[in-house]
Amino acid sequence: MTSVEGDVQAMSLDDKTDTNLNDNVLVKKLVELGIDHQVYSHAACTTAEDLVSNVALPAKETHTKNLFFKDKKHGLFLVTIHPSSHVNTKELGKLLKLEGKTNLRFADAALLQECLQCQPGTVGPLAIVHDKDQKVTQVLDQKLLDYAKIHSHPLRNDASVVLTPSDLQSYLCQVGHEPLVVELGDAQPLSGKIPANRPPTTKKGGTTTNPAAAANAPKNKDKKTAKKGDTLLALQWKKDENFAMWYSDVIVLSEMISYYDISGCYILRPWSYKIWELMQVWFNAKIQALDVENAYFPLFVSQDRLEKEKDHVEGFAPEVAWVTKSGDGELAKPIAVRPTSETIMYPAFSDWIKSHRDLPLKLNQWSNVVRWEFKDPTPFLRSREFLWQEGHTAHVDYEDSQVMVMEALDLYKGVYQDLLAVPVIPGYKTEKEKFAGGHQTTTVEAYIPGSGRAIQGATSHNLGQNFGKMFDITFQDEKGESQTAWQTSWGLTTRTIGVMVMVHGDDTGLVLPPAVAPLQAVIVPIISKKLKVEDATPYCESILKDLVAAGIRAKLDDRVIYNPGWKYNHWEQKGVPVRIEVGPRDIENKQARVVVRYNGEKVDMTVDNLGQALHTKLDEIQNAMFAKAKETRDSHLVQVTEWKDFVPNLELNNLVLTPWCGGEHQDWEEWVKNKSREESLASRGEEGEDERCATSVAAKTLCIPFEQPELPEGTKCIASGLPATCWVLWGRSY
Numbered sequence: 001m002t003s004v005e006g007d008v009q010a011m012s013l014d015d016k017t018d019t020n021l022n023d024n025v026l027v028k029k030l031v032e033l034g035i036d037h038q039v040y041s042h043a044a045c046t047t048a049e050d051l052v053s054n055v056a057l058p059a060k061e062t063h064t065k066n067l068f069f070k071d072k073k074h075g076l077f078l079v080t081i082h083p084s085s086h087v088n089t090k091e092l093g094k095l096l097k098l099e100g101k102t103n104l105r106f107a108d109a110a111l112l113q114e115c116l117q118c119q120p121g122t123v124g125p126l127a128i129v130h131d132k133d134q135k136v137t138q139v140l141d142q143k144l145l146d147y148a149k150i151h152s153h154p155l156r157n158d159a160s161v162v163l164t165p166s167d168l169q170s171y172l173c174q175v176g177h178e179p180l181v182v183e184l185g186d187a188q189p190l191s192g193k194i195p196a197n198r199p200p201t202t203k204k205g206g207t208t209t210n211p212a213a214a215a216n217a218p219k220n221k222d223k224k225t226a227k228k229g230d231t232l233l234a235l236q237w238k239k240d241e242n243f244a245m246w247y248s249d250v251i252v253l254s255e256m257i258s259y260y261d262i263s264g265c266y267i268l269r270p271w272s273y274k275i276w277e278l279m280q281v282w283f284n285a286k287i288q289a290l291d292v293e294n295a296y297f298p299l300f301v302s303q304d305r306l307e308k309e310k311d312h313v314e315g316f317a318p319e320v321a322w323v324t325k326s327g328d329g330e331l332a333k334p335i336a337v338r339p340t341s342e343t344i345m346y347p348a349f350s351d352w353i354k355s356h357r358d359l360p361l362k363l364n365q366w367s368n369v370v371r372w373e374f375k376d377p378t379p380f381l382r383s384r385e386f387l388w389q390e391g392h393t394a395h396v397d398y399e400d401s402q403v404m405v406m407e408a409l410d411l412y413k414g415v416y417q418d419l420l421a422v423p424v425i426p427g428y429k430t431e432k433e434k435f436a437g438g439h440q441t442t443t444v445e446a447y448i449p450g451s452g453r454a455i456q457g458a459t460s461h462n463l464g465q466n467f468g469k470m471f472d473i474t475f476q477d478e479k480g481e482s483q484t485a486w487q488t489s490w491g492l493t494t495r496t497i498g499v500m501v502m503v504h505g506d507d508t509g510l511v512l513p514p515a516v517a518p519l520q521a522v523i524v525p526i527i528s529k530k531l532k533v534e535d536a537t538p539y540c541e542s543i544l545k546d547l548v549a550a551g552i553r554a555k556l557d558d559r560v561i562y563n564p565g566w567k568y569n570h571w572e573q574k575g576v577p578v579r580i581e582v583g584p585r586d587i588e589n590k591q592a593r594v595v596v597r598y599n600g601e602k603v604d605m606t607v608d609n610l611g612q613a614l615h616t617k618l619d620e621i622q623n624a625m626f627a628k629a630k631e632t633r634d635s636h637l638v639q640v641t642e643w644k645d646f647v648p649n650l651e652l653n654n655l656v657l658t659p660w661c662g663g664e665h666q667d668w669e670e671w672v673k674n675k676s677r678e679e680s681l682a683s684r685g686e687e688g689e690d691e692r693c694a695t696s697v698a699a700k701t702l703c704i705p706f707e708q709p710e711l712p713e714g715t716k717c718i719a720s721g722l723p724a725t726c727w728v729l730w731g732r733s734y
Contacts (some may be wrong), residue, residue, distance in 0.1 A: 380498025452653025510575025
């Protein structure tokens, strides 16, 4: 590794050059043409964001982003740009001087394979050599040519080829595709899209630490710079200016997350894991009161079991990770890593349940799950491995199972509202959005003001008898007749933590609700010439003892290597609800200054019974945070009865409640999704959106809320014009 600009560690090509790639067809072509190049392998990266995050480069080198467009009139275009550049298809048409009307859209994978012989995620400008029929026009971003070296994929996403700009242009000309060079503007990030990773930086001394902006990225106009005397330990992004990068900064600098060398996988540091543990303690007590017992089932599931329920496996098939080798040998049959546990648990249910006396069977497990996401992995919200609890129960009839479904959903509402101070809307999922293979799905839906998007908080499913029939979960009833059990499943994940961060965090860092804060109060002595450590410590320890006795999670920060100001910033960034400052006057007056994180309130309080007083204060903070979040959410919740008002309200970052002809009308649901995408893109002057992006401008149904406004007789569905039977909630969603 070589040091670049002091703080950023960048890749040394001497270390990375990979002779095993010499057989690559594009590498061979470079050799044939006598063009100087270097080639190296790295972790698989399917997007430019992945590359920037996981493969750090020196400041004068850059990765590329490659977009493959088609236009019925003007043909095909491979557009190779800097990762920070933005492509507006209408403006691109003008830059390319295309005559008449242009309609540039993303080409599909089949056309990409046909023309360039590569798959999505492996595209680079070198692939243009496969365009023998000269159907594709190569376009280069002028910004790339300002760098010393350009890195791009050679038909595979786990390797890159390095060329100088002049050598890249020489290659393109020699293979018959002289590039068109255009000047593009910088990207304006969509508020809901969050980068999967941030490239690593180094602490003083050279050890790798929190991700930060890539060394080769241009300065963002929203990004703060350190003034004299400041440090860059503070957040570099503002929540209302660049929500995506703000979120990434918050979870890294508050020591919740560390990045891992496999894209989409993250390390939960103690600060975030403690939050998860506090939720576990609360939830375990609640489910045990419902006679639910904890258990643990294996991580792996056989292919036969996973594929036994057709609709179920189809719902998860694209995300299933398979184990195919053991050491050097191939497994006789592939084994899946659990995407969920229905097919793992239910054969055991079949063995255990024989009589109505064995019911209800209520189990819960805390475990990890692997779903191999390929669309914009985002810490906590969308990752390839995540932690969750999953409850699975079996019952004698529908009525009993439905009681369990609603009890579980009510607990999820409690997690969000009572612990995380995040308001949610409970309701039923439509047929299109329900759990694959299930009878009915209920949900709690949250709202993220910073991005204007909804997010599914947690779900509770009535599985009906479908899985019981598949796995022969039968029992003898009181009459001695054989019956099939009714089942439920319900799950809550570490997504909860990300939702909490997004809803409450500010430009300083985390703002934690007291109920889940790893530390609810931190004591900071103000050491100076007037107050020595030996005088402050006994006073502060007495306060700490009182707080702990009152059941408050508290800490005395008695580190002498940091000054009080640094400690204030540190604990504010980590979101500790209350800071207790102790100076010489406080000791003299037998008091302490209490500073509230969420609103900055400062109040002097006597140290007599401070623990009890602070306990009350923490309850007030919890309630105030929920009230503030609910007020914000409610201000973005609107009712719309005519289509003309639907997309404009989406553009205002609103959740939209509309009359609907019923959750079974999947065709009209798809119509709304497509129509809202089309109108939103048109209003933005865009022709299409990247299918690899996890977030979309299209609306989707969130739920049919349990609490329904009055529906006047004769009200029509907003989409079909059929008589409306209910109100349905729509929004853009993660």
